Amino acid sequence: MVITKQSILEFEKFYRTNFVNSVSGFKSANLIGTKSRDGKTNLAVFSSVIHVGANPPLIGMLVRPASVPRHTHINIKERGYFTINHINKEIFKQAHQTSARYIENISEFDECGLTPEYTEPVRAPYVKESKIKIGCTFVEEHLIKSNDTIFIVGEIMEVIIPDDVLMNDGYIDIEKAGTIAISGLDSYHETKRIARLSYAKPDVVQNKI
Amino acid sequence: MVITKQSILEFEKFYRTNFVNSVSGFKSANLIGTKSRDGKTNLAVFSSVIHVGANPPLIGMLVRPASVPRHTHINIKERGYFTINHINKEIFKQAHQTSARYIENISEFDECGLTPEYTEPVRAPYVKESKIKIGCTFVEEHLIKSNDTIFIVGEIMEVIIPDDVLMNDGYIDIEKAGTIAISGLDSYHETKRIARLSYAKPDVVQNKI
Numbered sequence: 001m002v003i004t005k006q007s008i009l010e011f012e013k014f015y016r017t018n019f020v021n022s023v024s025g026f027k028s029a030n031l032i033g034t035k036s037r038d039g040k041t042n043l044a045v046f047s048s049v050i051h052v053g054a055n056p057p058l059i060g061m062l063v064r065p066a067s068v069p070r071h072t073h074i075n076i077k078e079r080g081y082f083t084i085n086h087i088n089k090e091i092f093k094q095a096h097q098t099s100a101r102y103i104e105n106i107s108e109f110d111e112c113g114l115t116p117e118y119t120e121p122v123r124a125p126y127v128k129e130s131k132i133k134i135g136c137t138f139v140e141e142h143l144i145k146s147n148d149t150i151f152i153v154g155e156i157m158e159v160i161i162p163d164d165v166l167m168n169d170g171y172i173d174i175e176k177a178g179t180i181a182i183s184g185l186d187s188y189h190e191t192k193r194i195a196r197l198s199y200a201k202p203d204v205v206q207n208k209i
Numbered sequence: 210m211v212i213t214k215q216s217i218l219e220f221e222k223f224y225r226t227n228f229v230n231s232v233s234g235f236k237s238a239n240l241i242g243t244k245s246r247d248g249k250t251n252l253a254v255f256s257s258v259i260h261v262g263a264n265p266p267l268i269g270m271l272v273r274p275a276s277v278p279r280h281t282h283i284n285i286k287e288r289g290y291f292t293i294n295h296i297n298k299e300i301f302k303q304a305h306q307t308s309a310r311y312i313e314n315i316s317e318f319d320e321c322g323l324t325p326e327y328t329e330p331v332r333a334p335y336v337k338e339s340k341i342k343i344g345c346t347f348v349e350e351h352l353i354k355s356n357d358t359i360f361i362v363g364e365i366m367e368v369i370i371p372d373d374v375l376m377n378d379g380y381i382d383i384e385k386a387g388t389i390a391i392s393g394l395d396s397y398h399e400t401k402r403i404a405r406l407s408y409a410k411p412d413v414v415q416n417k418i
Contacts, residue, residue, distance in 0.1 A: 023268075023341065025258055028233055029234060056214075142351040144267075190401045
């Protein structure tokens with residue numbers, strides 16, 4: 001079936017939100033950890049984290065100032081640091097629960113049963129229960145004029161991973177680490193590798209790595 | 210293990226590219242279809258497509274002007290249209306092959322064995338073999354100063370999906386449609402739903418939908 005823009009605009013609000021949120025494909029499943037100016041920890045589930053560049057190592061994500069994770073944006077701007085923590089199957093319910101509208105004085109770590117932990121160089125809390133964790137500093141942001149969301153770019157300060165998921169060619173086997181994916185607002189998915197493919201060249205048949 | 214930014218900067222180039230590309234989590238697997246000013250079709254695999262907003266329906270993606278999909282960026286700016294086509298298990302090898310450095314006169318559709326198809330309102334080619342397809346118009350772009358990449362935002366003009374993947378609440382079951390996910394530069398993954406969770410509220414235990 002073909003669904004036009006006009007139909008999408010006429011959808012009931014929650015129906016439209018489900019629809020458009022699921023149409024872009026599978027999404028990364030991460031918890032963003034931050035700390036406020038007065039030291040309160042904040043944790044929020046994000047499905048918009050993407051790779052921006054390898055040299056320098058950059059990561060981007062979209063924040064919605066008008067919605068729940070607004071503390072995340074304020075904290076990143078005020079403190080300059082945030083952590084990205086992969087969601088795995090063991091913690092996906094706690095991770096999802098961080099999207100509830102808790103008041104500012106309440107930490108999602110306490111309410112959702114996750115444990116903050118710290119390293120010396122990064123002034124934001126990691127999630128202990130996550131297996132792949134990235135500490136970032138804020139580097140730039142861009143206002144998306146069409147809907148007043150903000151695309152934030154961070155530079156990677158450190159990456160924390162289990163020893164056995166780093167492959168010989170630098171690839172991190174996030175599936176082996178139990179990282180999951182999101183579709184739509186609320187659907188969580190395990191993955192099963194089909195194949196890794198070799199670097200594509202014209203006139204060369206694809207081979208598995 | 211902890212890998213510092215300094216270590217990442219000292220990695221061999223291809224090792225670093227694999228490493229940073231895989232650290233952000235699972236990524237959407239899409240083919241972007243465009244047409245040049247003189248009517249040549251172009252197709253490129255992208256793993257950076259994300260949801261930007263539901264009202265108006267917006268989608269974003271990061272393009273690298275210095276790398277292979279540069280034709281995509283030029284075509285989007287010149288013609289104002291692009292299509293997003295979900296990659297499924299049946300076409301992932303052809304999709305990966307579009308990342309080879311073909312010269313400008315060659316269409317990845319022909320070289321990779323995929324079929325262009327069109328609808329009346331969208332001036333860019335869809336991929337016939339894809340099951341979930343989105344026609345977009347260009348609305349804005351932002352230069353990421355840290356590495357000269359560009360974040361592009363498009364507005365959804367139409368969505369084409371199989372009838373049986375649209376759920377009662379507007380959620381599109383992309384797993385049922387066979388959509389796959391990417392990790393790193395070259396790893397393709399099927400998914401298996403763990404659960405859909407209900408809208409999170411403070412003090413309410415998570416339930417499956």
